[in-house]
Structures are given as structure tokens and as C-alpha cells.
Amino acid sequence: DIQLTQSPSFLSASVGDRITITCRASQDVFSHLAWYQQKPGKAPKLLIYTKSTLQSGVPSRFSGSGSGTEFTLTISSLQPDDFAVYYCQQLRSYPLSVTFGGGTKVEMK
Amino acid sequence: QVQLQQSGPGLLQPSETLFLSCAVYGGSISGYYWTWFRQPPGKGPEWIGDINISGSTSRDPSLGSRLTISLDTSKNLFSLTLTSMTAADTAVYYCARQWAVTGSFDFWGQGTLVTVAP
Numbered sequence: 001d002i003q004l005t006q007s008p009s010f011l012s013a014s015v016g017d018r019i020t021i022t023c024r025a026s027q028d029v030f031s032h033l034a035w036y037q038q039k040p041g042k043a044p045k046l047l048i049y050t051k052s053t054l055q056s057g058v059p060s061r062f063s064g065s066g067s068g069t070e071f072t073l074t075i076s077s078l079q080p081d082d083f084a085v086y087y088c089q090q091l092r093s094y095p096l097s098v099t100f101g102g103g104t105k106v107e108m109k
Numbered sequence: 110q111v112q113l114q115q116s117g118p119g120l121l122q123p124s125e126t127l128f129l130s131c132a133v134y135g136g137s138i139s140g141y142y143w144t145w146f147r148q149p150p151g152k153g154p155e156w157i158g159d160i161n162i163s164g165s166t167s168r169d170p171s172l173g174s175r176l177t178i179s180l181d182t183s184k185n186l187f188s189l190t191l192t193s194m195t196a197a198d199t200a201v202y203y204c205a206r207q208w209a210v211t212g213s214f215d216f217w218g219q220g221t222l223v224t225v226a227p
Binding site: 032034036041042043044045046049050053055087089090091093096098099100101102103 | 144152153154155156167203205207208211212213214215217218219220
């Protein structure tokens with residue numbers, strides 16, 4: 001299986017801060033890399049797919065970039081609604097492998 | 110708007126069988142992979158398996174013959190059956206729609222906390 005390692009695991013930040021989360025893959029995941037936000041008691045919410053495409057309805061302060069084995073999620077100006085856990089996810093079709101990173105919890109400073 | 114509505118029990122005893130279903134509203138079953146995940150406390154989601162309109166399934170090899178995923182196209186509903194449940198299977202279980210072109214999961218069910226305890 002392809003392993004995804006996120007850093008940092010915890011991030012303390014303030015409203016208005018610019019934050020970046022990194023996701024490193026154990027193998028090239030090509031373009032099938034997505035980012036999700038999850039709040040307590042809720043299902044993950046898709047934010048970004050194919051590395052950098054913003055899902056419909058997601059604010060433009062979220063952006064994704066990267067290639068190969070290293071990817072980043074950036075929030076340009078953190079808002080109160082953004083305090084949550086963020087996960088990266090990859091899918092490889094052959095052989096089938098779907099994995100999530102360990103998560104990054106963004107907490108209020 | 111697509112909605113996924115899960116149903117099934119939340120508490121099982123060891124060795125019992127888990128049956129969860131996921132009804133799809135507001136969209137077609139065709140053209141997607143219908144997926145099950147589980148999420149142990151404090152960890153990321155873990156892929157369990159999926160099924161498509163043709164009935165073709167994929168599953169986590171570690172679950173082996175314990176796992177069955179089925180699809181009822183007449184009811185726009187897919188289901189998970191997991192036998193011989195143990196405490197290690199305790200988790201929140203989610204159904205989700207995989208957007209095949211992108212490899213991402215764009216709609217999710219509300220989640221079902223499944224606890225296995227005597």
C-alpha cells in the first residue's frame with residue numbers, strides 16, 4: 001500500500017493566519033491526491049481533488065499544490081470555521097490502493 | 110443534491126454479523142464506485158471496499174471472506190456485511206461515493222458508530 005505522512009500532526013494558529021499542511025507519499029501518486037476537512041462527529045468533507053482543483057462550494061482561501069510524492073494544502077487566511085482536522089487521501093487504480101494520511105489537527109492558538 | 114443515508118445497528122456482540130445499508134438519494138448509481146470506510150477513534154478513515162453498477166467489487170484483503178458488499182439498483186441502495194465481528198472492528202463506519210475520474214470521495218453518509226462489546 002502507498003503510505004501518506006502528514007506534517008505537522010498538530011498546528012496551533014490564529015484567525016487570519018496563513019497555514020500550510022504537507023502530505024508526503026511513499027510512492028508517486030500522480031494526480032489522484034485529495035484533501036478533506038473533518039469536524040467532530042461529522043463525515044469528511046472534500047475540499048480539493050486532483051491535487052489542486054477546488055471542490056464546488058469550497059472557499060477560495062483553500063488551495064492545493066504539489067506533484068509526485070509531496071503535496072501541500074494551504075489556507076490563505078484562517079477563519080473560525082476552519083478549525084478542524086485535515087486529511088490527505090490518495091487512490092491508485094492498479095493495484096487498487098486507497099489510503100488517508102494520519103491527519104493534521106488545526107487548533108486555535 | 111446527492112445524499113447518502115446510512116442505516117444499521119450501533120452495538121454488536123463479539124462474533125455477530127454487522128449489516129449496514131446506504132441509500133442514495135438525488136443522483137444516479139451509474140458511473141461511480143460506492144464505497145465503505147471505517148474510522149477508528151483518533152485515526153484517519155480506512156478503506157473497506159467498493160462496488161460499481163456492474164456489481165464488480167473490490168475489498169481490503171485483510172478482511173477477506175468476512176466482507177460482502179452488495180448493490181440493489183432497484184432501490185438505489187448498497188450494503189455492507191461483515192461477519193465474525195470483534196472489538197478490533199469497533200469504529201465509525203461511513204459510506205461514500207467515489208468519483209472515479211478524480212479518485213476522490215465527494216459525498217458521504219452521516220456515519221454509524223459501531224461498537225463491539227460483550
